[in-house]
Amino acid sequence: MTAATAAVRAAIGAALRGDATLAGVLNGVFDRPAVRASEPYADIADVAASDWGTKDRRRRELRVAVRLRDAGETPVRLGLLVDTAERAIEGLPRDLDGWRIASCVFLRSRTAGEGPGRWLAVVEYRLRVLEI
Secondary structure: OOHHHHHHHHHHHHHHHHOHHHHHHOOOEEOOOOOOOOOOEEEEOOOEEEEOOOOOOOEEEEEEEEEEEEEOOOOHHHHHHHHHHHHHHHOOOOEOOOEEEEEEEEEEEEEEEEEOOEEEEEEEEEEEEEEO
């Protein structure tokens, strides 16, 4: 894992854990797929990184997905969790551990059933960061 990826993953995890609404509902926010967590919970999927460099600075473009899982008759609560997670991600501090966020752009989200009463939502962002 690159330093940029680690900094962004840590910032997203901290933002999700630090949100009062999410903290009051989620059973956890995990840096990797959870093995024994019970719904509702969130995890940060693998990050795809590519070069976004210039001649004099290191830069990275990171594609990040956050997965939220819930259980219930309908995905209504999950939709509220997605909205809250989006706000938390979009409110990330610009300065991270050795990197600065140049842009944070929402790409897409989707919600799907994973079986009777089980729901998955995936929220994806593109973050461009530069080394400071």
